[in-house]
Amino acid sequence: MMQILRDRISKDGKYLGKGILKVDAFMNHQIDPSLMKAIGEEFGKRFAAVKATRILTAETSGIAPALAAGMVLEIPIVFARKHQPITMAAEPYKEIAASHTHGKDVELIVSSEYMSADDRILIIDDFLASARTILALVKLVKASGATLVGVGAVIEKGFEGGRTLLKPLNVPIESLAEIERFDGDKIIFAGQVTSI
Amino acid sequence: MMQILRDRISKDGKYLGKGILKVDAFMNHQIDPSLMKAIGEEFGKRFAAVKATRILTAETSGIAPALAAGMVLEIPIVFARKHQPITMAAEPYKEIAASHTHGKDVELIVSSEYMSADDRILIIDDFLASARTILALVKLVKASGATLVGVGAVIEKGFEGGRTLLKPLNVPIESLAEIERFDGDKIIFAGQVTSI
Numbered sequence A, B: 001m002m003q004i005l006r007d008r009i010s011k012d013g014k015y016l017g018k019g020i021l022k023v024d025a026f027m028n029h030q031i032d033p034s035l036m037k038a039i040g041e042e043f044g045k046r047f048a049a050v051k052a053t054r055i056l057t058a059e060t061s062g063i064a065p066a067l068a069a070g071m072v073l074e075i076p077i078v079f080a081r082k083h084q085p086i087t088m089a090a091e092p093y094k095e096i097a098a099s100h101t102h103g104k105d106v107e108l109i110v111s112s113e114y115m116s117a118d119d120r121i122l123i124i125d126d127f128l129a130s131a132r133t134i135l136a137l138v139k140l141v142k143a144s145g146a147t148l149v150g151v152g153a154v155i156e157k158g159f160e161g162g163r164t165l166l167k168p169l170n171v172p173i174e175s176l177a178e179i180e181r182f183d184g185d186k187i188i189f190a191g192q193v194t195s196i
Helices: A002-012 A024-030 A033-051 A061-073 A133-145 A162-169 B003-012 B022-027 B035-044 B063-073 B132-144 B162-169
Strands: A054-058 A077-080 A095-100 A104-110 A118-126 A145-156 A171-183 A188-189 B054-058 B077-080 B093-099 B104-110 B120-128 B149-159 B174-181 B186-189
Touching: A002 A024, A002 A033, A002 A145, A002 A171, A002 A188, A024 A033, A033 A061, A033 A118, A033 A145, A033 A171, A033 A188, A033 B063, A054 A061, A054 A133, A054 B035, A061 A077, A061 A118, A061 B035, A077 A104, A077 A133, A095 A133, A095 B149, A104 A133, A118 A133, A118 A162, A133 A145, A133 A162, A145 A162, A162 A171, A171 B035, B003 B022, B003 B035, B003 B149, B003 B174, B003 B186, B035 B063, B035 B149, B054 B063, B054 B132, B063 B077, B063 B120, B063 B149, B077 B104, B077 B132, B093 B132, B104 B132, B120 B132, B120 B162, B132 B149, B132 B162, B149 B162, B162 B174
Parallel strands: A054 A077, A054 A118, A118 A145, A145 A171, B054 B077, B054 B120, B120 B149, B149 B174
Antiparallel strands: A095 A104, A171 A188, B093 B104, B174 B186
């Protein structure tokens, strides 16, 4: 586990109940650029071996960690859009994903211009929880004919079971901080020894 | 003007007509991380003197240049959200901005947790065109009581007149590449000598 990230989650993360962790202070509304750089370096280390040619993420909150990782791995980032802008070429790839924090389904759209059968795609997102967003991104990768080579998330909510759903993909799955459960308003990390 | 950015716009930008420039290949759908790093360094140089304490941008396309600048200036980035997530605290600042590329009005929302009267705010966005988005961000800054200290845009469309609307703010306005006009499908930069 990435210690400075875990410390930051403990300090500035806020458990809001119903499984929702607020990390707006450093990742999802305000971004701490030095933490984000460190996150990029950690992803860079963990995924150096998979030889990705592009990183795929979803707007909005995936962009910062994906860009930080792309800066280290020196490969382009593509962010799936939730609305098709008028600049997008015809016939993009589209998939539906349920959004936890907005409480409704969203479409994820990637232009066929920026992902193709030659690509080795590394998916990076802010959270690995139910894996609904990540599985929608995986479908976009498959639709393009590209090869998925890894999945990285900044924070994993182990108790939501997303990792189990991703296992059959047979690629490395890396999260930088894994939350095992919430205890009252306390955040308990995986492997953490708690006093009784 | 920033030469590598201008060259990249000439090479990979696409004029779609009606004043719309597509830069999805390196900024607004796919992101080139090395170009984005250079953009961050350029903003860092140009705004070193304004002593900003935070960068404010708007999701989605402002996040990458704002983060790149924040990494250099070593200050946090806050991105205004278009939809209020369930993690946001009560009574955020809200403003309406018209979106050029989506063809409808959008709300821009910033939590009062991450911008306050003590702050010196640098606004960074992808485009300075009509300045509608930037002026909405300026209103958010004023609502928080913070001081606006500068406005930076990656690409300026000089012919849309946004700079004139920003002048009364009396802060440095910096764009890294200024487009004077489009000529057929050609992109003409400000100060560019064109053959007759």
